Amino acid sequence: MNKPEMSVVTTLYNCEKYVKESINSILNQTFKHFEFIIMDDGSTDGTRNIVKSYRDPRIRFFPDTINRKIPYRRNEAISRARSDLIVIHDGDDISLPDRLDETYRVMINHQQIFCIGGHATKIDLEGKEIGEMDYPPEHNPECKKMVIHKCMNPMIDPTTTFRKKKFDELGGYSLEQAIYTVPDFDLWLRATQDGCIFGNLQYPLIKYRENPDGMTGRKKDEMIKAHMIVWTRYMKKMQKGRSEKEDKSSKERPS
Secondary structure (H helix, E strand, O other): OOOOOEEEEEEEOOOOOOHHHHHHHHHOOOOOOEEEEEEEOOOOOOHHHHHHOOOOOOEEEEOOOOOOOHHHHHHHHHHHOOOOEEEEOOOOOEEOOOHHHHHHHHHHHOOOEEEEEEEEEEEOOOOOEEEEEOOOOOOHHHHHHHHHHHOOOOOOHHHOEEEHHHHHHOOOOOOOHHHOOOHHHHHHHHHHHOOOEEEEEEEEEEEEEOOOOOHHHHOHHHHHHHHHHHHHHHHHHHHHHHHHHHHHHHHHOOO
């Protein structure tokens, strides 16, 4: 295929119950000019066979028998991407039909934005709608305030689209074991410190599955601990930066 306008990235681990519906939600997007990079992270169920059954030329499938975790696989997938616009899509979620159209339009028309996300509709294991995730703020200042004052992630990770070039400059997702459960939060905070601009569309882009077998369900306590590690590091760096700025300013004032 010609060079894609967007690269959709999905990492899979034992998603056989939901992966077909998830893949179909990307293949049936109103926006057509994308590649779909799927990384299997050592699944032991029927996930790989389901993916292999597809013949869509936009799919680039990379199976592996070793479980290396999400940060490693995403870095690997993004290194293979041929577009500068990276779309994150989870293997048990459903992207709404115009998701790519909506985010592509924003990223093309607003070149200053590093990452755009949106809201999400929560669904249960059977796909029934059970709530809305409408907390991500629209503009960058509010995103930053949410981090600083509420210690909250201002982005819903599987709704995000970001620029590969800047992602690479930031060093990609951290492979540090202590924070591997929150690679997105760590990346967003490093990007915020670097001056990157974030935003969120104020309507759902995906259906987010509440899955007890997913990362959030299985590793909740680890995620909370890792979240605090990342946030504490960020706040210390912010404070250090303010102190250095104040010291420099005081030295520049005439005596």
